[in-house]
Amino acid sequence: xxxxxxxxxxxxxxxxxxxxxxxxxxxxxxxxxxxxxxxxxxxxxxxxxxxxxxxxxxxxxxxxxxxxxxxxxxxxxxxxxxxxxxxxxxxxxxxxxxxxxxxxxxxxxxxxxxxxxxxxxxxxxxxxxxxxxxxxxxxxxxxxxxxxxxxxxxxx
Numbered sequence: 001x002x003x004x005x006x007x008x009x010x011x012x013x014x015x016x017x018x019x020x021x022x023x024x025x026x027x028x029x030x031x032x033x034x035x036x037x038x039x040x041x042x043x044x045x046x047x048x049x050x051x052x053x054x055x056x057x058x059x060x061x062x063x064x065x066x067x068x069x070x071x072x073x074x075x076x077x078x079x080x081x082x083x084x085x086x087x088x089x090x091x092x093x094x095x096x097x098x099x100x101x102x103x104x105x106x107x108x109x110x111x112x113x114x115x116x117x118x119x120x121x122x123x124x125x126x127x128x129x130x131x132x133x134x135x136x137x138x139x140x141x142x143x144x145x146x147x148x149x150x151x152x153x154x155x156x
Contacts, residue, residue: 026144027059027060027142027143027144027146028144028146029058029059029060029142029146030058030140030142030146030147030148031056031057031058031062031140031141031142031146031147031148032056032057032058032140032148033054033055033056033065033138033140033148033149033150034054034055034056035053035054035138035150035152036053036054036055037051037052037053037054038050038051038052038136038152038154039152040152040153040154041152041153041154041155042152042154042155043154043155043156044115044134044154044155044156045115045156046115046116046117046128046129046131046156047114047115047116047117048114048115049111049112049113049114050111050113050114050115051111052067052108052109052110052111052112052113053107053108053109054107054108054138055105055106055107055108056099056105056106056108056140057104057105057106058104058105058140058142058146059104060104060142060143060144061101061102061103061104061142061143062099062103062104062105062106062140062142062143063098063099063141063142063143064096064097064098064099064140064141065096065097065099065108065138065139065140065141066094066095066096066097066138066139066140066141067093067094067095067096067113067136067137067138067139068093068094068135068136068137068138068139069091069092069093069094069113069134069135069136069137069154070090070091070092070093070134070135070137071090071091071092071130071132071133071134071135072132072133072134072135072153073090087127087128087130088127088128088129088130088131089119089120089121089122089127089128089129089130090119090129090130091115091116091119091129091130091134091156093113095112095113115129115156116129117129129156130156131155131156132155132156133153133154133155134153134154134155134156135151135152135153135154136151136152136153136154137149137150137151137152138150138151
């Protein structure tokens with residue numbers, strides 16, 4: 001009888017402790033990106049602002065986004081990049097922004113990205129920006145560190 005009481009009390013203690021321990025929810029879902037502007041195959045004008053418009057969403061909380069623009073040297077396509085017979089130096093941009101704390105959804109619209117007329121080339125002197133096909137990428141990271149990205153092709 002005494003063993004039955006001890007067993008019953010032990011089982012109740014295990015049930016109480018086991019039910020009160022809640023496993024933390026783990027966020028494994030990457031954020032969603034819907035890029036509105038620029039659109040795939042859009043032309044960007046050297047020396048002018050880029051119209052950037054994008055919607056971001058996450059199931060928990062957004063942290064930051066990044067724009068990555070670089071010359072299409074054929075690294076992800078089966079064709080060689082066109083340079084339109086121009087001379088110059090490829091332009092690259094990698095710029096990040098943080099979201100306000102607590103946001104699950106955000107519509108971003110700005111003109112903060114400017115395609116320069118010239119960049120410092122391999123010899124350390126200013127060269128005109130190489131015209132041709134470029135990749136325009138947008139990355140988004142949530143507070144858990146999940147990341148997603150989209151890439152389009154643009155023409156300078």
